[in-house]
Structures are given as structure tokens and as C-alpha cells.
Amino acid sequence: MSELQRVDGNALGGVLSEVFAADLTTATTTCAGCRGVAPLAVLHVYLDAPGAVARCPQCGTVQLRLVRSETCAWLDLTGIRVLQINP
Amino acid sequence: MSFISRGFRGRRSRQPGAGLIPPGQHLVDGFPVLSAGPTPETALEDWDFTVVDETGATAARWTWEEFRALPSETPTVDIHCVTSWSKLDTSWEGVSVDTLLEDVETSAEYVLAFSDGDYTTNLPLEDVIDGRAWVAWGYDGDDLEPEHGGPARLLVPHLYFWKSAKWVRGLRLLDEDEPGFWEGLGYHNYGDPWRQQRYQGD
Amino acid sequence: MASTAVPGRLTWRLAEVVATADETPAVRTLRLQVPGWPGHRPGQHLDVRLTAPDGYRAQRSYSIATPADRERLDIAVERLDDGEVSPYLNGELRVGDQIELRGPIGGYFVWDPSHGGPVLLIGGGSGVVPLMAMARARARVASTVPMRWLSSSRTLADVVYRAELEQLAAAHDSFELFQTLTRDAPEDWAGHRGRIDERLLAEVAGPADAARQTFVCGPTSFVEGVATNLVGLGHPPTTIKTERFGATGAP
Numbered sequence: 001m002s003e004l005q006r007v008d009g010n011a012l013g014g015v016l017s018e019v020f021a022a023d024l025t026t027a028t029t030t031c032a033g034c035r036g037v038a039p040l041a042v043l044h045v046y047l048d049a050p051g052a053v054a055r056c057p058q059c060g061t062v063q064l065r066l067v068r069s070e071t072c073a074w075l076d077l078t079g080i081r082v083l084q085i086n087p
Numbered sequence: 088m089s090f091i092s093r094g095f096r097g098r099r100s101r102q103p104g105a106g107l108i109p110p111g112q113h114l115v116d117g118f119p120v121l122s123a124g125p126t127p128e129t130a131l132e133d134w135d136f137t138v139v140d141e142t143g144a145t146a147a148r149w150t151w152e153e154f155r156a157l158p159s160e161t162p163t164v165d166i167h168c169v170t171s172w173s174k175l176d177t178s179w180e181g182v183s184v185d186t187l188l189e190d191v192e193t194s195a196e197y198v199l200a201f202s203d204g205d206y207t208t209n210l211p212l213e214d215v216i217d218g219r220a221w222v223a224w225g226y227d228g229d230d231l232e233p234e235h236g237g238p239a240r241l242l243v244p245h246l247y248f249w250k251s252a253k254w255v256r257g258l259r260l261l262d263e264d265e266p267g268f269w270e271g272l273g274y275h276n277y278g279d280p281w282r283q284q285r286y287q288g289d
Numbered sequence: 290m291a292s293t294a295v296p297g298r299l300t301w302r303l304a305e306v307v308a309t310a311d312e313t314p315a316v317r318t319l320r321l322q323v324p325g326w327p328g329h330r331p332g333q334h335l336d337v338r339l340t341a342p343d344g345y346r347a348q349r350s351y352s353i354a355t356p357a358d359r360e361r362l363d364i365a366v367e368r369l370d371d372g373e374v375s376p377y378l379n380g381e382l383r384v385g386d387q388i389e390l391r392g393p394i395g396g397y398f399v400w401d402p403s404h405g406g407p408v409l410l411i412g413g414g415s416g417v418v419p420l421m422a423m424a425r426a427r428a429r430v431a432s433t434v435p436m437r438w439l440s441s442s443r444t445l446a447d448v449v450y451r452a453e454l455e456q457l458a459a460a461h462d463s464f465e466l467f468q469t470l471t472r473d474a475p476e477d478w479a480g481h482r483g484r485i486d487e488r489l490l491a492e493v494a495g496p497a498d499a500a501r502q503t504f505v506c507g508p509t510s511f512v513e514g515v516a517t518n519l520v521g522l523g524h525p526p527t528t529i530k531t532e533r534f535g536a537t538g539a540p
Contacts, residue, residue, distance in 0.1 A: 006509050006533070017299040
């Protein structure tokens with residue numbers, strides 16, 4: 001069942017390091033859907049898709065999507081109302 | 088010259104001469120499951136399939152019983168995932184999109200398929216008619232499993248398989264093209280595997 | 290996008306396999322020499338990338354099992370029957386081979402002795418790997434921070450790091466070892482039996498302690514079951530950190 005393949009935001013650390021200078025595994029997000037605040041590390045992450053998808057653990061809203069080709073990256077953070085980058 | 092891992096082949100199976108596969112693709116054993124979210128759990132009594140026309144009106148609607156009562160076909164097709172795996176001669180059972188659009192009057196040129204779980208994918212209307220697409224409820228002689236899109240998924244084998252939306256619940260006919268879930272995030276708007284149209288700009 | 294704004298930190302590097310050791314029938318330790326490795330903290334992981342001759346690539350994350358030690362580190366790979374990468378790393382790969390990796394990754398699921406304690410580590414199957422880095426880091430500096438370890442494995446033969454854990458428990462009063470076997474236990478097994486449930490957690494975790502840091506790692510379903518039970522027992526959610534490995538052979 002695909003739900004068991006789900007991981008969490010810890011697994012995004014590597015691929016997000018290609019796009020952000022900061023370590024986002026210690027970041028906190030405010031969900032644009034439910035306004036829930038959670039560490040990025042506990043988002044429900046699906047890596048098997050044609051891209052990476054991170055969903056709010058409370059409401060399922062897609063907070064983050066990332067697609068990488070050899071040369072480009074496309075990033076959608078519209079599901080994150082506030083991204084707090086922590087030390 | 089980038090590093091090559093000695094002895095690594097991945098899951099690809101060795102089947103030379105099995106058939107023509109598009110460039111950059113490889114055959115696999117098994118049927119990989121790729122998801123952007125949890126498997127939806129819509130009960131069949133709550134399931135319906137709607138066709139919404141370009142004015143926003145519901146042009147057609149079927150409950151599960153009604154849908155299963157429609158004439159069905161058993162296409163055997165090759166499928167190609169943008170993540171590079173292909174499967175040849177997969178057998179499906181489902182309703183042709185031509186049947187679903189039979190009584191729908193439209194001048195729309197585009198369609199947006201929508202699914203449970205907020206997934207969408209867009210296609211030119213001409214790519215889902217004339218025997219090119221189905222809404223499939225059976226795979227390999229059995230009911231389509233939830234992890235593979237059951238109860239029903241779109242099946243558009245001539246394009247990359249992200250266009251064959253799992254858990255499909257309907258089609259929206261559009262006058263103007265509207266990128267779907269992956270098309271809006273870097274994937275190619277059309278997705279022809281034979282021209283390797285994986286990403287925007289390919 | 291080959292480079293990032295943090296040069297040298299997360300670029301792909303070539304590492305050499307200098308030793309391998311089978312911890313259990315399904316889990317193999319790979320000892321790696323990584324030229325230029327910047328060091329890492331206990332709990333962090335790295336990404337491994339494999340490339341086939343035709344350019345096909347597959348990538349997976351693996352937790353680092355050892356505390357920082359210059360350019361040397363261990364990872365442990367559980368071989369999944371239908372896996373794509375694990376049968377290569379735990380099967381084909383041999384001493385002398387190279388692999389591409391990047392890291393260290395992850396600032397959330399980390400603990401080092403300077404963070405103090407008490408600490409509760411709960412691992413399912415190969416989820417014990419990052420926890421072992423934490424336990425080893427603590428032992429290396431002879432820290433007396435109270436540390437409790439609870440791991441869940443299918444059978445005795447599947448207990449990863451069994452001998453070393455027993456040594457840690459025997460040598461230190463402040464390291465307590467709890468283990469459960471979920472499928473099959475020997476007659477004389479003195480540990481627990483069955484999956485980790487609320488009852489076992491209540492016994493091992495004891496009363497809620499706002500000062501204690503808890504780390505839970507393993508298959509997604511395992512982690513969520515344990516975390517939900519801990520919160521249900523009154524342990525403050527902010528003191529519990531989780532790392533989900535997805536689906537592996539369920540304990």
C-alpha cells in the first residue's frame with residue numbers, strides 16, 4: 001500500500017539542499033490549508049512520484065512540491081503560508 | 088564522464104527484442120507504485136464520474152453501478168512512466184472515453200482530468216477520443232487495485248503515464264488549456280514518450 | 290544545478306568501501322572512507338546515488354551509524370527483497386568499490402552528548418541505525434547522561450548491534466537496554482515479546498518528563514504507532530522526534 005511508502009521531511013534534506021542554502025529539516029511550516037504549525041521534518045513526504053510531494057500531516061494540503069530535471073528545479077511552496085527557517 | 092556504479096542495473100529486466108520502447112525507457116518486472124499522496128478511500132456507493140462541459144455545467148454523470156453498466160473494452164497497451172520504466176502488453180478493462188463523451192455537446196479543445204486527492208492532469212481533447220483513452224476499472228483480469236488507481240483510473244497509453252490519472256472522478260472540458268498537477272511544476276504539457284517530452288522545454 | 294550556495298557541503302562525493310560486515314541476515318554494515326568528509330552529528334544521514342552504465346540513476350537515504358571520525362563512517366543497509374538499491378548495496382557491492390554519496394543531512398533528528406538528557410531511543414528494525422550513532426557518541430565520551438534504548442526486532446537473529454548493546458548495558462548503569470521480539474523468541478528469552486504497545490511503552494518510558502528527549506525511528510507505521518502511544522500516555526509531543534523510513538520489512 002502506497003501509504004506505507006510515505007516518509008517524512010527528514011528525507012527532503014538532501015534534495016532541498018540543492019535549492020536552499022539553509023538546512024530545511026529544522027524549519028517550521030505554517031500550513032496554507034489549516035494554519036497548522038509543524039516542523040518540516042514531520043510532513044508526510046512522498047518521494048516515489050514524478051516529483052517530491054510534502055503534505056500537511058493534519059489536513060493533507062500539499063505544502064511543498066519539487067521536480068528536478070538534469071538541469072532545472074521547479075519548486076511550489078504555495079501550500080506553506082509561512083516558512084520559518086531555524087538555526 | 089560521470090561516475091558509474093560497478094555492477095548496478097536497477098530493477099530493469101533484460102528483455103532484448105521484447106518490443107519497441109521509447110527512448111530513455113527501460114522495461115521492468117512488476118508494476119511500480121508512484122504516488123503524490125495517500126491512496127484515497129472513496130466508497131463505491133459514494134463514487135461518481137462526471138463530465139463537466141466548458142460552461143461549467145454537468146454534461147454527464149454516472150454512479151458506480153451505472154458506470155459499470157456501460158459497454159466496456161479490453162485494451163492491451165504499452166505504458167511508459169516518465170521516471171523511465173515501461174511495461175509492454177498490459178491488459179486493462181474499462182470504458183472508452185468516446186463512450187463517456189457520446190452524448191456530450193462541446194466545442195472545447197482541452198480536457199482536465201480530476202481525481203480524488205486533488206490530482207489533475209490536462210490533455211488536448213483530441214488525445215482522449217477516437218479510441219485513444221479509457222477510464223479503466225480492471226487490470227490484468229482483476230479489479231484495479233487501489234494502489235494502482237482503483238476503483239478507476241484514466242488510461243491514455245500514448246502519453247507518459249502521469250497523464251493516466253489514478254482515482255479519476257471526472258473530466259472537465261475547457262476552451263483553454265490549463266496545466267495540471269505536474270504540468271504546472273516543470274513536467275511537459277503534452278508528454279509524448281516517443282519525443283521524450285518529460286520536462287518543460289524538452 | 291550542480292552547486293549550491295554552501296560550497297563543498299552537499300556536493301556528491303566518491304567514497305570507498307573499506308569493509309563490510311553482516312549484522313543480521315538482512316542488514317549489512319558498510320564501512321566507508323570518504324575523502325573530504327566534513328564530519329557529521331549523530332542521527333544525520335547521507336544520500337547514496339547509484340548510476341548504471343546507461344545513465345539510469347537511483348538514489349536513497351541511509352542513516353550514519355557511527356559518530357564523526359574524520360573521514361571514516363559506517364552505514365547499515367537492510368536488504369529489501371523487492372528493493373532496487375538495497376540489494377546492490379547489501380549484495381553486489383564489495384570492498385574496494387566506490388559509491389557516490391552526499392551529506393551530512395538533517396539537523397532535526399540529531400542528538401549529541403552536549404544536548405544532555407535523559408534520552409529515550411526507540412527503534413524498529415533498521416530504525417536503530419541513527420540511534421546507534423547517538424549511543425556510540427555517548428559511549429565514546431564516557432557520558433553518563435541517562436539513556437534508555439528500546440528496540441523491536443522480528444527474531445533474536447534480527448537484532449542489529451545486539452552484542453554491542455549488551456556490552457553498553459553491562460558496562461554502564463546509566464544505559465538501560467530494553468528489547469522486544471515480535472515474531473519468535475527463544476525459550477529463555479528474558480526480554481519482551483510482541484510489538485511495542487502502550488503497556489510496554491508505559492513501562493519503558495515511565496512517567497512523562499518534559500526534560501527528556503525521545504527519538505523514534507523505523508518503518509513509518511512503527512514510528513507513528515509508537516509516537517501516538519507516547520503522546521497518549523502524556524509525553525509532550527515537542528519532546529519526541531521522529532524519523533520515518535517508509536515501508537521496510539515490518540517488525
